[in-house]
Amino acid sequence: MLAVPLVFLGMNVFMGHEAEAAATPAVPAALSASQLEQSIDPIMQEELEKRHVPGSAVVVTQGDRIIFSKGYGYADVEQSIPVDPAKTIMRLGSITKTVTAVSAMQLVEQGKLTLHDDLNTFLHAYQLPSFGKQPITLHHLLTHTAGLDESIYKIQAHSREKSLSAEQYLRQYFRQQPPVREPGQEYEYSNAGLGLVGNLIEQTAGTDLGAYMFQNVFTPLKMPSASLTVPESSPDMAKSYVYSNKKYTAVSSTYPHIPGAGALSVIPDEFAHFMIALLNQGVYQGTALLKPDSVEMMQQSQFAEHPKVDGVGYGLYRGHLADGSTVLTHTGEIEGFAAKMELIPSQKLGILIVSNGEEGGITYNKVTDAVAGLLTKKTEAVTPLPYSLEDLQQYERTYTFAKVPQHGWGKWLYFLGGRNYKVTAAEGKLVVSGVFPDGSGETAEKSFVPIADGLFQEQEGGMQLLIDKQHHWKMTIIQETTFSPEPGFWKRPSTLLIVYIVPGLLFLALLAVTLIRYVVRLFRKPRRTVSLHITAISLLMSVFLLLQLTYSNGSITFGYPAWYAWGVSSLPLVAVLFALHLLWRNASQAVKGKVVALTRCFVAIACIGYTGFMYYWNMLSIHFS
Template sequence: MSSSIRKISCKMILLALVVVSVGANWLGAQTPASASAPTSTLQSAHTEGAAADLNDAAGLTAFMDGIMKVQMDNFKIPGAIISIVKDGKILFGKGYGHSNIEKGTLVDPETSLFRIASTTKLFTWTAVIQLVEQGKIDLDADVNTYLKTVKIPKTYPQPVTMRHLMTHTAGFEEGGVGYQITTDPKKLPVSISETLAKHMPAIVRPPGEMMSYSNYGTALAGLIVEEVSGVSYNDYIQKNIFNPLGMKYATVQEPIPASLEPYAMLGYARENGTFVAKPPTFEGGFRPAGSGAVSANDMAHFMIAHLQDGRYGDQHILKAETTRWMHSPAFQFDKRLPAMDLGFIEKRMNGLRVISHGGADTLFTTELYLVPDKQIGIFVSHSGGDGGAAAAGLLQAFFDRYFPAQAVERPPVSAELEHAVQKYAGSYQFTRRNHTDIDKFFSFLSQISITASDNKLSIGSGAEQQVFAPIGPDLFQEVGGMHQIGFRTDASGKVTHLLLDILPDMPLEPTPLTDQSTFWFPLLGISAVLFITALTGFAYRRRAIKAMPKAQKWAVRLSAVTAAWALATCFATFVVVLNMDLLDRLSRIPQSLNLYLFMPIILVGLTAALVAYSVMVWKNKYWTVLKRVHYTLVALSAVVMSLFFYHWNLLGWQFG
């Protein structure tokens, strides 16, 4: 699974995003932005100073040891590995904590296998480029040209190509509820082709139009590697990447091969103040997107090969020109912001261009950063705890120490730009979301609100607020910080997309009114109040109701039953569905979810009957006008709630 959501700064997002990825937010270390900072001179929030000597081995070790000691205590992390390479050599490699707490086994950077989740994608993309070099894959050909067992429907005139898969622009919606992972090794091995055929997401935007990070797209690329080469995905990666690079403690096989099982890291969760070992997760048929398990030193070999134009020692896994091509921008939201390369995701760290990929599952968090201009690579992986926050803090501290940011002088901004910020304000949602399945509901709370004030844009409020000032057309710089956000607009000037520079692979787009939680919450709140009044009225007027004619009596009873059922369904939606354990949600369909889904259907039936009775109430002039109005409002509230369940794909069993 992707770690991209995990890496969002809590100051940048300010939401507990309910998404397929898991774990903690990327905790920002900067001082809260000051809204009064001048827009003409925006500089790094990090302290400037002389860069430390990265070749000072003792200083590097002491620095890393100091950070890890604090982080493992503060973030409750049982085990971690780090490897740093420079100029074709391993500069630093070390393990921290335990790989097996019960046995007291220490983490070994040479042999301890950490689950790297979505960082596995880099192996898949490297394999694709190898086949491109051999003339077996054309990045711009229809992927159906290469697929034998699965065919992608032609939803749009443009075909899906391998370039689209590598840049996450194929247009696939997000999915995963009930099938993305498993914890049961008895269900393995699983065919990639059968899995992708069974769980094919819809294509919801034209290929090549916009990025939307996709595990399915990467798994599809892995299937193409398998079917074009004639070799299974596992064997291809082993023979063409791991073996040439001398990666003896690396595998994409699930479960881990028996020969490597003694070196597998256990994943831990914190329960009642102690670490408790949890079963590993498996990607099954999605393994090209996240099944890797690798040691720190072996990952160093992979980083060296990519930094040295495909060469490790006397072995070449890629040609120099294609390696550099793979590391170059392949899709750009805005040329002024980090791009999406062929598989690698660009970042900016203290002014340096970094190509990277992270990964996360329920127990492990991984980051891999390459700095081609400095011939430096960094790999860090954590088992358990708040690994996302730890990795972000460690990497920023590393760059601050060895490549400190410099102040950036920017020219004054025109008054026209400063006074045109209001059009950027509003609610935005990620392009990476579901449209057609029950998964859609899990993005209900995943929106970002941007406000405009004093010719600046703000995300969040209070101590967590970030303020951005315009520095160019559709481009904003964090006041007192290094982050940037950019917008795309159409010919009329209307905003169509938003990009946060820390998430260049996952843009956002304006949230339609019917997708906004601020639209639904008031409606649901008003409906709930009306339902409560219907129930209290029924309770207090029992004697009067008993004396009513039969038809009126049944009308009141139906109103009360519908109100009670609607409240129960709404309560179950937010307590049962949104509170589902993430591991359960992605690995199986719990019986509780299957049972819950009867509730909205029954509500729709009750609503239809209540609407029909509302017509009868007015036609036959039951009760007073005021009571008829109230009865109708209760019926309309039931309609609103039914529409809510319909809109968020909670009517029926809509599983991907």
């Protein structure tokens, strides 16, 4: 068992090269390192021990310099190497998307890209399929409103050598998974969308995305450790861990095929330079990363589900503090690493927290809330609308969501269910129970009061709900995802899972019975005939189902080799051929009421129907959608 005692590194308050930049105007409510340490240390001490997170780094910037930088715990548990935010390389996951957005805005400034023209104008290696008449634009991708299907299949590789280029992956992705909704209509977080932005940059600039960022982002910002890969050979690269059975197990690194969506590795103190630039009109130490107008455009609301919500910018999520000040955030999680970046433009304050444990995501909100709490004490009063209980009862429903593809491999993951939220009316509020996107994974109950028609604000928090009566009673957790009313019985994940499992168990049982009959037949005279067709059907279906359950789900993000995609996944289709022949041979006897013939026809029809079910859910080598 690996035990991880909590280690506090000495705090680094940078007053050296950071102070070389030109002085910035005095910032109201300036924070001191000691203030931050007093607020952050107790949280980190409690959270790392409670959540079994091996290590974390916290970096805070204000104005044009780092004012707080501290490591907690271990970057490498086995070697007892502590986290050092000035040295340790950590993975930031989807915070990469903000860097990708900045890179795209650079090309927009240069006139090489535009925000609102059809992307097919700029793509040369392949063309995007469309949904309806509205073309997909860069604006849609940067706001997660392009209407793209969920990207799960073959999205990453076990090693750098086996990884695909973004162009190879996206060409395959769009061939198999066309868009699923009209662009610009609905927010839905999309890895494929920002991955496409990364490849758009590659096709426009004529270079690899990592090389582009190195030259145009990392070098100007003095971020030499930053890269879109995992420098596993570096002694400074942190390991990530899962905690189970009272011990830590290191997580193997993976390599995304679309690095623009989440592949950034960097030293936390170096990433602070990126935050400083975004908080200072695109400038770091006299070097302009972007023009002020472009930075302002990134930070403004570019899409909002409702006029009264903060909305999303380009590569940034908007919110506000208790005093109404705008706050900009992005989070990231990848293979055990969890990170959050928070920017408060009015204070020129930036916060980065990154951890190497799977439950680090619960901790980062507590840290950013504590730092923001040092800046404002004013409580923003929520003025609810005077809705009666009867007014609120119209919203009572169970809403459900499963973030799975609608096309291609993985459609069947819908069976495994998603999140369900039960909405109940109470006096002056809605009570919502479910697993909320706070990282805890636990069912909770929250109260929401109406603040506009269909818009509800959490009573003791910042979460907002939008329930759209005009569009089939869809419920949206703002800046998260959209839910639909729970479907009827036959379309529910739990029902479909039963429909999938029960016939599968029957085929397994049929195979067992058939094999037993073969064994008995060896010792019994006269020997009774065992149907070759039923033996073949039960064997083919059983082999497929066993491999589907034991191999398919766990390997889907890495893609399937040909032996599975075209071999194993075709076994039910071969079984159907045996079933059709069995029907043809026994139909006439079945019509006459012969029991054996009826039994064989039942098995054949079950095989055909079950294979049709699996075809619809894209489990076979040929797909319905």
